[in-house]
Amino acid sequence: MEIAFQTDIGRRRSQNQDRVARYTDKNGHQLMIIADGIGGNLSGDVAAEMTVKRLGHRFKVDSPENPLDAIRWFAREVQIINDQILKKSKEKMIYQGMGTTMVAAIAFQQTLVVANIGDSRGYLLHDKLLTQVTIDHSLVNELVRNGDITEEEALKLPQSNIITRAIGISPDAQIEVNRFDFHPGDQLLLCSDGLFKTVEKRTMVAVLNQQISLKAKCAQLIDMANDAGGPDNITVLIGKNDDQEG
Incomplete structure:
Protein backbone atom coordinates (compact mmCIF):
# COMPACT_ATOMS: atom_id res chain seq x y z
CA MET A 1 0.00 0.00 0.00
CA GLU A 2 1.49 3.28 -1.14
CA ILE A 3 0.14 6.43 0.53
CA ALA A 4 0.66 10.18 0.13
CA PHE A 5 -1.19 13.15 1.62
CA GLN A 6 -1.10 16.93 1.78
CA THR A 7 -3.07 19.67 3.53
CA ASP A 8 -3.28 23.38 2.73
CA ILE A 9 -4.87 26.38 4.42
CA GLY A 10 -6.45 27.59 1.17
CA ARG A 11 -6.76 31.21 0.06
CA ARG A 12 -9.42 32.64 2.37
CA ARG A 13 -9.03 31.06 5.81
CA SER A 14 -6.81 32.33 8.62
CA GLN A 15 -6.32 28.87 10.14
CA ASN A 16 -6.12 25.29 8.89
CA GLN A 17 -8.59 23.21 10.90
CA ASP A 18 -8.05 20.08 8.78
CA ARG A 19 -5.95 17.20 10.11
CA VAL A 20 -4.63 14.20 8.17
CA ALA A 21 -2.50 11.17 9.05
CA ARG A 22 -1.75 7.53 8.32
CA TYR A 23 -0.94 4.83 10.87
CA THR A 24 0.39 1.26 10.62
CA ASP A 25 -0.57 -1.51 13.06
CA LYS A 26 1.43 -4.56 14.19
CA ASN A 27 0.12 -6.60 11.22
CA GLY A 28 1.15 -3.98 8.66
CA HIS A 29 -2.42 -2.82 7.99
CA GLN A 30 -2.88 0.88 7.23
CA LEU A 31 -5.31 3.38 8.75
CA MET A 32 -5.82 6.59 6.75
CA ILE A 33 -7.80 9.47 8.22
CA ILE A 34 -8.88 13.05 7.52
CA ALA A 35 -10.77 15.23 10.00
CA ASP A 36 -12.17 18.69 9.17
CA GLY A 37 -12.82 20.71 12.33
CA ILE A 38 -15.95 22.83 12.71
CA GLY A 39 -17.38 25.44 15.07
CA GLY A 40 -16.46 26.31 18.61
CA ASN A 41 -14.82 29.73 18.18
CA LEU A 42 -12.05 28.34 15.99
CA SER A 43 -11.60 25.28 18.24
CA GLY A 44 -12.57 22.92 15.45
CA ASP A 45 -8.88 22.18 15.06
CA VAL A 46 -8.85 20.82 18.63
CA ALA A 47 -11.67 18.36 17.84
CA ALA A 48 -9.99 17.34 14.56
CA GLU A 49 -6.64 16.82 16.30
CA MET A 50 -8.22 14.73 19.06
CA THR A 51 -10.03 12.56 16.52
CA VAL A 52 -6.99 11.83 14.37
CA LYS A 53 -4.52 11.27 17.20
CA ARG A 54 -6.77 9.17 19.42
CA LEU A 55 -8.05 6.98 16.59
CA GLY A 56 -4.46 6.51 15.41
CA HIS A 57 -3.29 5.62 18.93
CA ARG A 58 -6.06 3.04 19.32
CA PHE A 59 -5.21 1.56 15.93
CA LYS A 60 -1.60 1.05 16.94
CA VAL A 61 -2.41 -0.62 20.28
CA ASP A 62 -5.68 -2.47 19.56
CA SER A 63 -6.38 -2.68 15.83
CA PRO A 64 -9.05 -4.82 14.16
CA GLU A 65 -7.92 -8.18 12.78
CA ASN A 66 -10.21 -8.35 9.73
CA PRO A 67 -12.76 -6.27 7.76
CA LEU A 68 -15.79 -7.39 9.81
CA ASP A 69 -13.97 -6.57 13.03
CA ALA A 70 -12.99 -3.19 11.52
CA ILE A 71 -16.63 -2.21 11.03
CA ARG A 72 -17.35 -2.80 14.73
CA TRP A 73 -14.02 -1.19 15.70
CA PHE A 74 -14.80 2.06 13.88
CA ALA A 75 -18.27 2.30 15.44
CA ARG A 76 -16.92 1.70 18.95
CA GLU A 77 -13.81 3.88 18.79
CA VAL A 78 -15.48 6.87 17.12
CA GLN A 79 -18.27 6.81 19.70
CA ILE A 80 -15.63 6.92 22.48
CA ILE A 81 -13.90 9.87 20.77
CA ASN A 82 -17.29 11.57 20.39
CA ASP A 83 -17.86 11.25 24.16
CA GLN A 84 -14.37 12.62 24.88
CA ILE A 85 -14.90 15.67 22.67
CA LEU A 86 -18.30 16.38 24.23
CA HIS A 126 -11.17 1.21 -10.26
CA ASP A 127 -10.56 0.67 -13.98
CA LYS A 128 -10.32 4.47 -14.43
CA LEU A 129 -13.82 4.93 -12.98
CA LEU A 130 -14.11 7.08 -9.84
CA THR A 131 -16.93 6.21 -7.43
CA GLN A 132 -17.85 8.09 -4.26
CA VAL A 133 -17.96 5.48 -1.49
CA THR A 134 -19.16 7.76 1.33
CA ILE A 135 -22.48 9.52 1.91
CA ASP A 136 -22.42 13.24 2.72
CA HIS A 137 -24.23 14.01 5.95
CA SER A 138 -25.29 17.46 4.82
CA LEU A 139 -28.46 19.46 4.36
CA VAL A 140 -28.04 19.77 0.59
CA ASN A 141 -27.35 16.06 0.18
CA GLU A 142 -30.68 15.33 1.82
CA LEU A 143 -32.26 17.48 -0.91
CA VAL A 144 -30.27 15.66 -3.61
CA ARG A 145 -31.26 12.23 -2.30
CA ASN A 146 -34.92 13.32 -2.21
CA GLY A 147 -34.65 14.46 -5.83
CA ASP A 148 -35.38 18.11 -5.00
CA ILE A 149 -32.10 19.41 -6.51
CA THR A 150 -29.23 18.06 -8.63
CA GLU A 151 -25.67 17.48 -7.41
CA GLU A 152 -24.52 20.45 -9.51
CA GLU A 153 -27.16 22.72 -7.95
CA ALA A 154 -26.17 21.52 -4.46
CA LEU A 155 -22.63 22.84 -4.83
CA LYS A 156 -23.93 26.32 -5.64
CA LEU A 157 -26.33 26.65 -2.70
CA PRO A 158 -25.21 28.87 0.20
CA GLN A 159 -26.35 26.12 2.58
CA SER A 160 -23.82 23.67 1.14
CA ASN A 161 -21.66 23.97 4.26
CA ILE A 162 -24.42 22.91 6.67
CA ILE A 163 -23.76 19.37 7.89
CA THR A 164 -26.28 17.15 9.66
CA ARG A 165 -23.85 14.88 11.52
CA ALA A 166 -20.40 15.35 13.07
CA ILE A 167 -18.20 14.02 15.87
CA GLY A 168 -18.66 15.97 19.11
CA ILE A 169 -22.00 17.59 18.34
CA SER A 170 -24.53 15.10 19.73
CA PRO A 171 -24.38 12.09 22.09
CA ASP A 172 -24.68 9.63 19.19
CA ALA A 173 -21.88 9.87 16.61
CA GLN A 174 -23.86 7.96 13.92
CA ILE A 175 -20.99 7.09 11.58
CA GLU A 176 -21.39 5.21 8.29
CA VAL A 177 -19.08 2.21 7.79
CA ASN A 178 -18.91 0.07 4.65
CA ARG A 179 -16.51 -2.38 3.00
CA PHE A 180 -15.35 -2.41 -0.62
CA ASP A 181 -13.17 -4.52 -2.88
CA PHE A 182 -9.69 -3.02 -3.29
CA HIS A 183 -7.91 -4.56 -6.25
CA PRO A 184 -4.25 -4.18 -7.25
CA GLY A 185 -3.89 -0.83 -9.02
CA ASP A 186 -7.00 0.68 -7.41
CA GLN A 187 -6.65 4.10 -5.78
CA LEU A 188 -8.40 5.47 -2.71
CA LEU A 189 -8.96 9.23 -2.51
CA LEU A 190 -9.92 10.79 0.82
CA CYS A 191 -10.54 14.55 0.95
CA SER A 192 -12.11 17.39 2.89
CA ASP A 193 -14.86 19.48 1.27
CA GLY A 194 -12.29 22.10 0.27
CA LEU A 195 -11.41 19.83 -2.65
CA PHE A 196 -14.66 18.45 -4.04
CA LYS A 197 -16.51 21.77 -3.80
CA THR A 198 -13.96 23.42 -6.09
CA VAL A 199 -12.56 20.65 -8.33
CA GLU A 200 -14.88 18.69 -10.63
CA LYS A 201 -15.00 14.92 -10.40
CA ARG A 202 -13.82 14.44 -13.99
CA THR A 203 -10.77 16.58 -13.19
CA MET A 204 -9.99 14.41 -10.16
CA VAL A 205 -10.17 11.34 -12.42
CA ALA A 206 -7.76 12.90 -14.92
CA VAL A 207 -5.25 13.64 -12.15
CA LEU A 208 -5.52 10.19 -10.58
CA ASN A 209 -5.03 8.47 -13.95
CA GLN A 210 -1.74 10.23 -14.63
CA GLN A 211 1.51 8.24 -14.47
CA ILE A 212 3.05 10.42 -11.78
CA SER A 213 3.75 9.96 -8.06
CA LEU A 214 0.92 10.02 -5.53
CA LYS A 215 2.63 12.99 -3.89
CA ALA A 216 2.52 14.90 -7.19
CA LYS A 217 -1.18 14.02 -7.60
CA CYS A 218 -1.97 15.43 -4.13
CA ALA A 219 -0.08 18.63 -4.95
CA GLN A 220 -1.89 19.02 -8.29
CA LEU A 221 -5.33 18.64 -6.72
CA ILE A 222 -4.56 21.19 -4.01
CA ASP A 223 -3.19 23.64 -6.59
CA MET A 224 -6.40 23.23 -8.61
CA ALA A 225 -8.57 23.92 -5.56
CA ASN A 226 -6.56 27.06 -4.80
CA ASP A 227 -6.71 28.17 -8.43
CA ALA A 228 -10.51 27.89 -8.14
CA GLY A 229 -10.44 30.37 -5.24
CA GLY A 230 -9.40 28.16 -2.33
CA PRO A 231 -12.37 29.21 -0.16
CA ASP A 232 -11.70 26.54 2.47
CA ASN A 233 -8.91 24.39 3.88
CA ILE A 234 -7.97 21.63 1.42
CA THR A 235 -6.79 18.17 2.41
CA VAL A 236 -6.10 15.22 0.11
CA LEU A 237 -4.92 11.67 0.81
CA ILE A 238 -4.33 9.10 -1.93
CA GLY A 239 -3.65 5.43 -1.29
CA LYS A 240 -2.81 2.93 -4.02
CA ASN A 241 -3.01 -0.84 -3.79
CA ASP A 242 0.43 -1.74 -5.13
CA ASP A 243 0.05 -5.48 -4.39
CA GLN A 244 1.17 -7.18 -7.60
CA GLU A 245 0.28 -10.70 -6.50
CA GLY A 246 -3.44 -10.25 -7.06
Whole structure:
Protein backbone atom coordinates (compact mmCIF):
# COMPACT_ATOMS: atom_id res chain seq x y z
CA MET A 1 0.00 0.00 0.00
CA GLU A 2 1.49 3.28 -1.14
CA ILE A 3 0.14 6.43 0.53
CA ALA A 4 0.66 10.18 0.13
CA PHE A 5 -1.19 13.15 1.62
CA GLN A 6 -1.10 16.93 1.78
CA THR A 7 -3.07 19.67 3.53
CA ASP A 8 -3.28 23.38 2.73
CA ILE A 9 -4.87 26.38 4.42
CA GLY A 10 -6.45 27.59 1.17
CA ARG A 11 -6.76 31.21 0.06
CA ARG A 12 -9.42 32.64 2.37
CA ARG A 13 -9.03 31.06 5.81
CA SER A 14 -6.81 32.33 8.62
CA GLN A 15 -6.32 28.87 10.14
CA ASN A 16 -6.12 25.29 8.89
CA GLN A 17 -8.59 23.21 10.90
CA ASP A 18 -8.05 20.08 8.78
CA ARG A 19 -5.95 17.20 10.11
CA VAL A 20 -4.63 14.20 8.17
CA ALA A 21 -2.50 11.17 9.05
CA ARG A 22 -1.75 7.53 8.32
CA TYR A 23 -0.94 4.83 10.87
CA THR A 24 0.39 1.26 10.62
CA ASP A 25 -0.57 -1.51 13.06
CA LYS A 26 1.43 -4.56 14.19
CA ASN A 27 0.12 -6.60 11.22
CA GLY A 28 1.15 -3.98 8.66
CA HIS A 29 -2.42 -2.82 7.99
CA GLN A 30 -2.88 0.88 7.23
CA LEU A 31 -5.31 3.38 8.75
CA MET A 32 -5.82 6.59 6.75
CA ILE A 33 -7.80 9.47 8.22
CA ILE A 34 -8.88 13.05 7.52
CA ALA A 35 -10.77 15.23 10.00
CA ASP A 36 -12.17 18.69 9.17
CA GLY A 37 -12.82 20.71 12.33
CA ILE A 38 -15.95 22.83 12.71
CA GLY A 39 -17.38 25.44 15.07
CA GLY A 40 -16.46 26.31 18.61
CA ASN A 41 -14.82 29.73 18.18
CA LEU A 42 -12.05 28.34 15.99
CA SER A 43 -11.60 25.28 18.24
CA GLY A 44 -12.57 22.92 15.45
CA ASP A 45 -8.88 22.18 15.06
CA VAL A 46 -8.85 20.82 18.63
CA ALA A 47 -11.67 18.36 17.84
CA ALA A 48 -9.99 17.34 14.56
CA GLU A 49 -6.64 16.82 16.30
CA MET A 50 -8.22 14.73 19.06
CA THR A 51 -10.03 12.56 16.52
CA VAL A 52 -6.99 11.83 14.37
CA LYS A 53 -4.52 11.27 17.20
CA ARG A 54 -6.77 9.17 19.42
CA LEU A 55 -8.05 6.98 16.59
CA GLY A 56 -4.46 6.51 15.41
CA HIS A 57 -3.29 5.62 18.93
CA ARG A 58 -6.06 3.04 19.32
CA PHE A 59 -5.21 1.56 15.93
CA LYS A 60 -1.60 1.05 16.94
CA VAL A 61 -2.41 -0.62 20.28
CA ASP A 62 -5.68 -2.47 19.56
CA SER A 63 -6.38 -2.68 15.83
CA PRO A 64 -9.05 -4.82 14.16
CA GLU A 65 -7.92 -8.18 12.78
CA ASN A 66 -10.21 -8.35 9.73
CA PRO A 67 -12.76 -6.27 7.76
CA LEU A 68 -15.79 -7.39 9.81
CA ASP A 69 -13.97 -6.57 13.03
CA ALA A 70 -12.99 -3.19 11.52
CA ILE A 71 -16.63 -2.21 11.03
CA ARG A 72 -17.35 -2.80 14.73
CA TRP A 73 -14.02 -1.19 15.70
CA PHE A 74 -14.80 2.06 13.88
CA ALA A 75 -18.27 2.30 15.44
CA ARG A 76 -16.92 1.70 18.95
CA GLU A 77 -13.81 3.88 18.79
CA VAL A 78 -15.48 6.87 17.12
CA GLN A 79 -18.27 6.81 19.70
CA ILE A 80 -15.63 6.92 22.48
CA ILE A 81 -13.90 9.87 20.77
CA ASN A 82 -17.29 11.57 20.39
CA ASP A 83 -17.86 11.25 24.16
CA GLN A 84 -14.37 12.62 24.88
CA ILE A 85 -14.90 15.67 22.67
CA LEU A 86 -18.30 16.38 24.23
CA LYS A 87 -16.67 16.23 27.66
CA LYS A 88 -13.82 18.53 26.62
CA SER A 89 -16.25 21.02 25.06
CA LYS A 90 -17.59 21.69 28.55
CA GLU A 91 -14.16 22.49 30.02
CA LYS A 92 -13.72 25.96 28.50
CA MET A 93 -15.90 28.51 26.72
CA ILE A 94 -13.61 28.43 23.68
CA TYR A 95 -14.32 24.72 23.20
CA GLN A 96 -18.11 25.06 23.23
CA GLY A 97 -19.72 23.83 20.02
CA MET A 98 -16.55 22.36 18.55
CA GLY A 99 -16.78 19.25 16.44
CA THR A 100 -15.30 17.62 13.38
CA THR A 101 -16.16 15.66 10.29
CA MET A 102 -14.15 12.51 9.60
CA VAL A 103 -13.42 10.14 6.76
CA ALA A 104 -11.17 7.18 7.42
CA ALA A 105 -10.24 3.85 5.84
CA ILE A 106 -8.43 0.67 6.83
CA ALA A 107 -6.83 -1.41 4.08
CA PHE A 108 -6.75 -5.21 4.30
CA GLN A 109 -4.96 -6.52 1.18
CA GLN A 110 -7.92 -6.55 -1.22
CA THR A 111 -10.60 -5.05 1.05
CA LEU A 112 -11.14 -1.50 2.22
CA VAL A 113 -13.29 -0.58 5.21
CA VAL A 114 -14.35 3.07 4.92
CA ALA A 115 -15.99 5.13 7.69
CA ASN A 116 -17.34 8.67 7.54
CA ILE A 117 -19.38 11.22 9.39
CA GLY A 118 -20.12 14.70 8.03
CA ASP A 119 -19.12 15.78 4.53
CA SER A 120 -15.49 14.74 4.17
CA ARG A 121 -15.46 12.21 1.34
CA GLY A 122 -13.96 8.95 0.16
CA TYR A 123 -13.67 7.91 -3.49
CA LEU A 124 -12.44 4.68 -5.08
CA LEU A 125 -10.81 4.59 -8.53
CA HIS A 126 -11.17 1.21 -10.26
CA ASP A 127 -10.56 0.67 -13.98
CA LYS A 128 -10.32 4.47 -14.43
CA LEU A 129 -13.82 4.93 -12.98
CA LEU A 130 -14.11 7.08 -9.84
CA THR A 131 -16.93 6.21 -7.43
CA GLN A 132 -17.85 8.09 -4.26
CA VAL A 133 -17.96 5.48 -1.49
CA THR A 134 -19.16 7.76 1.33
CA ILE A 135 -22.48 9.52 1.91
CA ASP A 136 -22.42 13.24 2.72
CA HIS A 137 -24.23 14.01 5.95
CA SER A 138 -25.29 17.46 4.82
CA LEU A 139 -28.46 19.46 4.36
CA VAL A 140 -28.04 19.77 0.59
CA ASN A 141 -27.35 16.06 0.18
CA GLU A 142 -30.68 15.33 1.82
CA LEU A 143 -32.26 17.48 -0.91
CA VAL A 144 -30.27 15.66 -3.61
CA ARG A 145 -31.26 12.23 -2.30
CA ASN A 146 -34.92 13.32 -2.21
CA GLY A 147 -34.65 14.46 -5.83
CA ASP A 148 -35.38 18.11 -5.00
CA ILE A 149 -32.10 19.41 -6.51
CA THR A 150 -29.23 18.06 -8.63
CA GLU A 151 -25.67 17.48 -7.41
CA GLU A 152 -24.52 20.45 -9.51
CA GLU A 153 -27.16 22.72 -7.95
CA ALA A 154 -26.17 21.52 -4.46
CA LEU A 155 -22.63 22.84 -4.83
CA LYS A 156 -23.93 26.32 -5.64
CA LEU A 157 -26.33 26.65 -2.70
CA PRO A 158 -25.21 28.87 0.20
CA GLN A 159 -26.35 26.12 2.58
CA SER A 160 -23.82 23.67 1.14
CA ASN A 161 -21.66 23.97 4.26
CA ILE A 162 -24.42 22.91 6.67
CA ILE A 163 -23.76 19.37 7.89
CA THR A 164 -26.28 17.15 9.66
CA ARG A 165 -23.85 14.88 11.52
CA ALA A 166 -20.40 15.35 13.07
CA ILE A 167 -18.20 14.02 15.87
CA GLY A 168 -18.66 15.97 19.11
CA ILE A 169 -22.00 17.59 18.34
CA SER A 170 -24.53 15.10 19.73
CA PRO A 171 -24.38 12.09 22.09
CA ASP A 172 -24.68 9.63 19.19
CA ALA A 173 -21.88 9.87 16.61
CA GLN A 174 -23.86 7.96 13.92
CA ILE A 175 -20.99 7.09 11.58
CA GLU A 176 -21.39 5.21 8.29
CA VAL A 177 -19.08 2.21 7.79
CA ASN A 178 -18.91 0.07 4.65
CA ARG A 179 -16.51 -2.38 3.00
CA PHE A 180 -15.35 -2.41 -0.62
CA ASP A 181 -13.17 -4.52 -2.88
CA PHE A 182 -9.69 -3.02 -3.29
CA HIS A 183 -7.91 -4.56 -6.25
CA PRO A 184 -4.25 -4.18 -7.25
CA GLY A 185 -3.89 -0.83 -9.02
CA ASP A 186 -7.00 0.68 -7.41
CA GLN A 187 -6.65 4.10 -5.78
CA LEU A 188 -8.40 5.47 -2.71
CA LEU A 189 -8.96 9.23 -2.51
CA LEU A 190 -9.92 10.79 0.82
CA CYS A 191 -10.54 14.55 0.95
CA SER A 192 -12.11 17.39 2.89
CA ASP A 193 -14.86 19.48 1.27
CA GLY A 194 -12.29 22.10 0.27
CA LEU A 195 -11.41 19.83 -2.65
CA PHE A 196 -14.66 18.45 -4.04
CA LYS A 197 -16.51 21.77 -3.80
CA THR A 198 -13.96 23.42 -6.09
CA VAL A 199 -12.56 20.65 -8.33
CA GLU A 200 -14.88 18.69 -10.63
CA LYS A 201 -15.00 14.92 -10.40
CA ARG A 202 -13.82 14.44 -13.99
CA THR A 203 -10.77 16.58 -13.19
CA MET A 204 -9.99 14.41 -10.16
CA VAL A 205 -10.17 11.34 -12.42
CA ALA A 206 -7.76 12.90 -14.92
CA VAL A 207 -5.25 13.64 -12.15
CA LEU A 208 -5.52 10.19 -10.58
CA ASN A 209 -5.03 8.47 -13.95
CA GLN A 210 -1.74 10.23 -14.63
CA GLN A 211 1.51 8.24 -14.47
CA ILE A 212 3.05 10.42 -11.78
CA SER A 213 3.75 9.96 -8.06
CA LEU A 214 0.92 10.02 -5.53
CA LYS A 215 2.63 12.99 -3.89
CA ALA A 216 2.52 14.90 -7.19
CA LYS A 217 -1.18 14.02 -7.60
CA CYS A 218 -1.97 15.43 -4.13
CA ALA A 219 -0.08 18.63 -4.95
CA GLN A 220 -1.89 19.02 -8.29
CA LEU A 221 -5.33 18.64 -6.72
CA ILE A 222 -4.56 21.19 -4.01
CA ASP A 223 -3.19 23.64 -6.59
CA MET A 224 -6.40 23.23 -8.61
CA ALA A 225 -8.57 23.92 -5.56
CA ASN A 226 -6.56 27.06 -4.80
CA ASP A 227 -6.71 28.17 -8.43
CA ALA A 228 -10.51 27.89 -8.14
CA GLY A 229 -10.44 30.37 -5.24
CA GLY A 230 -9.40 28.16 -2.33
CA PRO A 231 -12.37 29.21 -0.16
CA ASP A 232 -11.70 26.54 2.47
CA ASN A 233 -8.91 24.39 3.88
CA ILE A 234 -7.97 21.63 1.42
CA THR A 235 -6.79 18.17 2.41
CA VAL A 236 -6.10 15.22 0.11
CA LEU A 237 -4.92 11.67 0.81
CA ILE A 238 -4.33 9.10 -1.93
CA GLY A 239 -3.65 5.43 -1.29
CA LYS A 240 -2.81 2.93 -4.02
CA ASN A 241 -3.01 -0.84 -3.79
CA ASP A 242 0.43 -1.74 -5.13
CA ASP A 243 0.05 -5.48 -4.39
CA GLN A 244 1.17 -7.18 -7.60
CA GLU A 245 0.28 -10.70 -6.50
CA GLY A 246 -3.44 -10.25 -7.06
